[in-house]
Amino acid sequence: MKIRVTAIAICILFGSAAWAAPPFEVVDPMRGPTPVADEADPPLISPIENKDIKRMRTYSMQPPTIPHKIDGYQIDKNFNRCLTCHARVNTEVTQAPPLSVTHYMDRDSNVLAEVSPRRYFCVQCHVPQAEAKPLVANDYQDIDVILKRLTAPASDKK
Numbered sequence: 001m002k003i004r005v006t007a008i009a010i011c012i013l014f015g016s017a018a019w020a021a022p023p024f025e026v027v028d029p030m031r032g033p034t035p036v037a038d039e040a041d042p043p044l045i046s047p048i049e050n051k052d053i054k055r056m057r058t059y060s061m062q063p064p065t066i067p068h069k070i071d072g073y074q075i076d077k078n079f080n081r082c083l084t085c086h087a088r089v090n091t092e093v094t095q096a097p098p099l100s101v102t103h104y105m106d107r108d109s110n111v112l113a114e115v116s117p118r119r120y121f122c123v124q125c126h127v128p129q130a131e132a133k134p135l136v137a138n139d140y141q142d143i144d145v146i147l148k149r150l151t152a153p154a155s156d157k158k
C-alpha cells in the first residue's frame, strides 16, 4: 500500500514538473527561431549558380551538381529538356557532356540502347546549387584526406 502511494506521489510530482517545464525548443536552421505554431517569414530565394564551371565531385559516385540554371525545364513522360542537350546524339551541337554509360544500365548492369527508365528523371539525382551560405556546419572529409591520414607514418599522425 505504501509503495502504491509513493508511486502515485512520484507520478504527480514528475507529471506536473513536465507540465510546468518550458516548451520544448526545436532549433531548425532553415526555420529560424520562430515557434512551431507561428508562421515564419519565408527567406528570400537565393540566386542559382550559373557559372558553367563544373564542380569537383566529393566522391567518385557522386552525381555531379548542375553548373547551370534549369528554371522551367520540362521533365515528364512526354519530354525531357535535359536530353535535348545531354543526349549522346545532341552533344556535338550543344557541347554538353553526354550521359555516362551508367545512365543506360538496368539494375542488373545490362547496357540498354536508350536511357534507362531509372535514370530518366535527372533531378532525382542532379541538382543545381544556390548561391547561399550553408545552413548547417559540415565536417565531411574527403576520402583522399582520410587515406592520407591513415597511410601517414605514425610520427606524422595527430
Ligand code: HEC
Binding pocket: 051, 052, 053, 054, 055, 063, 064, 065, 066, 067, 068, 070, 073, 081, 082, 083, 084, 085, 086, 094, 095, 096, 097, 122, 123, 126
Ligand atoms: C541548353 C543545353 C543544356 C540543357 C537543356 C541542360 N544542360 Fe546540363 N550542361 C550543358 C552544358 C553545355 C554543360 C557543361 C557545363 C556548362 O557549360 O554549363 C552542362 C553541364 C551539366 C552537368 C555537369 C556535368 C559534370 O560532369 O560536372 C550536369 C550534371 C548537367 N548539366 C545536368 C543537366 C540536367 C539535369 C538538365 C535538365 C534539368 C540539364 N543539364 C539541361 C547544357 C545543357
Ligand code: HEC
Binding pocket: 060, 061, 062, 063, 064, 080, 082, 083, 086, 097, 098, 099, 100, 101, 102, 103, 115, 118, 119, 120, 121, 122, 123, 124, 125, 126
Ligand atoms: C539515379 C541517379 C541519377 C539519375 C536519375 C541521373 N543521373 Fe546523371 N549521374 C549520376 C551519377 C551517380 C553520376 C556520376 C557517376 C556516373 O557517371 O555514373 C552521373 C553523371 C552524369 C553526368 C556526367 C557524365 C560524365 O561522364 O562526366 C551527366 C552529364 C549526367 N549525369 C546527366 C544526367 C541527365 C541529363 C540525366 C537525366 C536524363 C541524369 N543524369 C539522370 C546519377 C544519376
